[in-house]
Amino acid sequence: MADFEEQQNLLEEDDESSSGERGSASGADRQMSAICDPSRALHRVVVLTFMCFLGFGSYFCYDNPAALQTQVIQDLNLNTAKFMQLYAWYSWPNVVLCFFGGFLLDRVFGIRLGTIIFSLFVCVGQVIFAAGAWLDLFWLMEVGRFVFGIGGESLAVAQNTYAVNWFKGKELNLVFGLQLSMARLGSTVNMNIMGWVYNKVAAAVGSPGYYTLGASLMIAAVTCVFSLICALVLGFLDKRAERILHKEQGKTGEVIKLTDVKDFPLTLWLIFIICVGYYVAIFPFIGLGQVFFIEKFNFSPAEARAVNSIVYIISAPASPVLGFMVDKTGRNVVWVITAVVATLAAHVMLAFTFWNPWIAMSLLGVSYSLLACALWPMVAFVVPEHQLGTAYGFMQSIQNLGLALIAMAAGAILDSRGYLVLEVFFCACICIALIAVVMLYFVDYVKGGDLNQSAAARAKVQKEATSDAEAKRRPSKQTQGDLARLAPMSAFSLRNRYLSRLGAQDTS
Known part of the structure; x- marks a missing residue:
């Protein structure tokens, strides 16, 4: 009752009428109460x-x-x-x-x-x-x-x-x-x-x-x-x-501990290389894309801005849908390979053909969203939970370092060599990412294929790990904390982790 009165005071509802009068309140009044009540969905x-x-x-x-x-x-x-x-x-x-x-x-x-x-x-x-x-x-x-x-x-x-x-x-x-x-x-x-x-x-x-x-x-x-x-x-x-x-x-x-970097496995470093090699061919290209479409395809400025923004337009609805698809199928490495190959194909079309650029940019938008859905959650599969903050922080750090350096390099290439050489440069960056993801596939295969498991197999492993953790649980806080750090994250937690990182910067 005290909690109810406190809520009523904070919401400035000073009506002291009888319970019968409150029961006859209008629907509009009840709706306003729901809007003002932090515990309500409205x-x-x-x-x-x-x-x-x-x-x-x-x-x-x-x-x-x-x-x-x-x-x-x-x-x-x-x-x-x-x-x-x-x-x-x-x-x-x-x-x-x-x-x-x-x-x-x-x-x-x-x-x-x-x-x-x-x-x-x-x-x-x-x-x-x-x-x-x-x-x-x-x-x-x-x-x-x-x-x-x-x-x-x-x-x-x-x-x-x-x-x-x-x-x-x-x-x-x-x-x-x-x-x-x-x-x-x-x-x-x-x-x-x-x-x-x-x-x-x-x-x-x-x-x-x-x-x-x-x-x-x-x-x-x-x-x-x-x-x-x-x-x-x-x-x-x-x-x-x-x-x-x-x-x-x-x-x-x-929890950020830079000393954890020395313990990162080879698979995580390959993920870092994929991240940098891929994104440096996306954001600097969008930054320079408007003039590219005007000069090569004779687009008007308005048309050039529209086609240059299609990557973002597609990403808005596609990212949650593709993320759900990756959650249900698993096979993250295969999806990353698919996204990198599709992106390479899009840049090749832009560089060496005069096909309508809406085709290549639409493909780029879908592949960009797919890579983000499949790549970022993999970090949580290769490092324990207590190192996730350091791993993601380091991943974003080198991504921003790569973007800063490649942005300046792309401008210099365009001034001296033109758009064709710039597109070849972006293709080379994507090829580096492709080599890294192929290496990731084989390294992961040798280690047991954890990153490329199906969703069903991953769920089975998660269930077994949870059962083992419960069986070994001890009353001490230290033991419970250790188990929490060592237990694999659930698919739900991984999904949230991926989405939070996408929200952290469109550079993801």
Whole structure:
């Protein structure tokens, strides 16, 4: 009864009428109570809405340079190598922050304050980026992208932590899928609307130029302000739920120990090579794709932006569906091989044929989603659970390092050799990933084929491991903790782990 009265006071329901009068309350009043009650599904839907929009501004503004590639190069008088530094400067801070974002959320700021701080970094970074274009100061734009990168990756970690905190249980997979779809929606809307915004601003000021570019990027910053508002609202709702439900703040669950790196098996290092070799042929290509489609296929700017964004459009609905398929079939290594081969075929078509690029880009979108579904969960199969934080942090760190270096290399190749050589370079990167995944297949086969098991065989092993762990359980906390770390993760936990990593950055 005390809990009921506390909830009523917090919800500002001061109605002291009799129980009969409350029973005759209107349906609208009962619906409002459900919206305000943190233990009810309707209230969690409201929280989920703000949770999904939390990362919208970050994903929208991440690819602002790609959406305005022609305008940035022309208005600021840049070469492609300089242009690609805007992506490199985003990746540099995340070479390190991948290890410490979760630690800062857990031990320093807390989930609520941490989310607000990371949202502020994203917002301030985009404003600095826009101001640099407005003032025709490219170095200031680089500073802005660096600040933006500090907040972007860590904000994704915070978003995933909120999801786990609010939706533990059967809803969690759906929530991660919705967050991923909203992230891809932000990238897609950016690709298709920023050119229109630039043209409208140019018409208003009389002519295009760096002032118009800066104004357009400042308008894009509104999405970051919107995400900051979502962070503030989420903080309020989470604090309120903590008071009402007496729950603790969520934690990332990631324990980072760099000394674990020396214990990583060969299969994990091959997974790292696949990750870097694959993603460096995706994101730098999208960053440079608009002009490629204009020059090679004579597309209009609007058509070029549309085909360049098809990877994100397909990824939004396909990632949850393909992830479910991989969960039900297993055979992760085979699916990774399929995705890498399909991506190589897409780049070969773009490089050496004049077929409609919608075919190759659609294939690229499906294979990109499939690889993420099959590759990232494999980390949890080859390292014990207490090393997962270090393994995933290291994987993201070298991925960002590769993206930073390849972004600059791609710009230099394009300036000196042209798009054909650049596409051959991307094909070579994919070939490295293909060699690594074939090696992974044989190494795993020699070790017993754990990574390429069917879903049924994996479930059987999981069941046996769980039975053995229960049989050997001891009262001591130390023994229980050791068993928890050594027991394989369930398929459900692996699925959540994969989705949380996808949400952490579209670079996954």
